[in-house]
Amino acid sequence: MNAHHKPGLIGAMLSTAVSAVGAAAAGALLIMALMLSEALAATCLASPQQAYASLLAQETAQLQARTQTVVNINRAGEGELVSLHGIGSNKAQAIVLYREMFGGFQTVDDLAKVKGIGQKTVEKNRARISVQDE
Template sequence: MKKLISGLLVLSALAIQAPTVHAQGMSEEGNNASETAPIQQRIDLNSATIEQLVTLPGVGQSKAKAIVKYREEVGPFLEVAQLTQVKGIGEKMLSKIEGYVLVK
């Protein structure tokens, strides 16, 4: 009987821990897949410098310069989705960076 109770205690302890371990794993995966910056830390597309823009995922010097050039030639961004009008930025790139930028 003691073995049965000990076994049940071990199983219940594992059952209690299993969802926690699973949730932690999901949390880590979720952060990589859809990591976003809080709104107050997002970069404003209409005032960002090249140095700030290159901190965005997948944005190097050339894309950062293209964003600034577009802003200077066309005017301020009205919405984040307008980034797809910048040379070298498509829907896939937009989906990578839209959580890190905003338009004021």
């Protein structure tokens, strides 16, 4: 049964669940229900194959967004820097430290001056790295 095509089904199911667990657990159940959007609840109630396909599509879209975003290495924080290929938390911190010590990067190739980052890493990320605001 797909809750997405049955308006009010989620509410009815919650009412049944609250009746079943009693008043003590009803508060926690209602808090959980508030945290779920009806779309998410519908996905959870769909078949396992539909739920998997939906989650896979969301992950794919997020991955594509991360791998297509241009990162300004003179302004990016650690969270943005780790989206680059071959850049983990330690290297991201090293980039930020280098930037603070030397005043930023003049060219994309300057990234290879950071300890632990080689020319191969720069080349893998060249299309996604910027040193100036665009």
